[in-house]
Amino acid sequence: xxxxxxxxxxxxxxxxxxxxxxxxxxxxxxxxxxxxxxxxxxxxxxxxxxxxxxxxxxxxxxxxxxxxxxxxxxxxxxxxxxxxxxxxxxxxxxxxxxxxxxxxxxxx
Amino acid sequence: xxxxxxxxxxxxxxxxxxxxxxxxxxxxxxxxxxxxxxxxxxxxxxxxxxxxxxxxxxxxxxxxxxxxxxxxxxxxxxxxxxxxxxxxxxxxxxxxxxxxxxxxxxxxxxxxxxxxxxxxx
Numbered sequence: 001x002x003x004x005x006x007x008x009x010x011x012x013x014x015x016x017x018x019x020x021x022x023x024x025x026x027x028x029x030x031x032x033x034x035x036x037x038x039x040x041x042x043x044x045x046x047x048x049x050x051x052x053x054x055x056x057x058x059x060x061x062x063x064x065x066x067x068x069x070x071x072x073x074x075x076x077x078x079x080x081x082x083x084x085x086x087x088x089x090x091x092x093x094x095x096x097x098x099x100x101x102x103x104x105x106x107x108x
Numbered sequence: 109x110x111x112x113x114x115x116x117x118x119x120x121x122x123x124x125x126x127x128x129x130x131x132x133x134x135x136x137x138x139x140x141x142x143x144x145x146x147x148x149x150x151x152x153x154x155x156x157x158x159x160x161x162x163x164x165x166x167x168x169x170x171x172x173x174x175x176x177x178x179x180x181x182x183x184x185x186x187x188x189x190x191x192x193x194x195x196x197x198x199x200x201x202x203x204x205x206x207x208x209x210x211x212x213x214x215x216x217x218x219x220x221x222x223x224x225x226x227x228x229x
Contacts, residue, residue, distance in 0.1 A: 046217050
């Protein structure tokens with residue numbers, strides 16, 4: 001099983017600033033990595049797939065990078081609606097399909 | 109517009125059974141794999157099961173293997189999961205999720221709103 005580890009668990013950032021979230025895979029997942037955003041009481045929303053491709057309708061301030069075992073989600077200028085929990089998920093060499101434990105992005 | 113609507117959740121006793129449904133619309137249902145993903149209260153996301161577009165291939169997380177059965181009726185555009193021998197640790201919001209493409213089954217581009225299953229006596 002590929003274990004996905006996200007850091008930090010909680011990130012406090014001020015609106016307008018940049019946020020950088022990390023995700024590490026226990027073995028290479030190539031570029032088969034997705035990021036999701038989840039707000040309280042809502043279903044997750046796909047943000048990034050293929051490690052760096054934005055999903056339909058996702059603003060350009062969201063960007064993803066990395067390959068192999070190290071990945072980063074960057075939000076360039078935080079808006080109020082961006083404060084949420086973010087999950088990474090691999091889709092390489094499954095089952096099982098695994099998610100990271102999540103990073104909570106909170107307002108500083 | 110893609111829509112996924114789960115139903116069938118509720119309170120069930122330990123050892124009991126429940127069947128969830130997910131009604132899909134807005135896309136060619138039979139062309140896409142579908143998954144169930146769950147989230148225990150206050151916890152992260154856990155993949156449960158995936159079924160191919162034809163229904164011929166199914167995969168399960170070890171935590172539910174032998175107890176849950178995923179199926180689909182492509183004539184009704186509906187996904188199901190039959191959950192037997194339920195345990196307290198199965199308590200969660202269950203989401204159905206659509207595969208992101210016809211060739212990538214394990215990427216989820218649309219999710220239902222979720223349905224709560226509570227296993228308790």
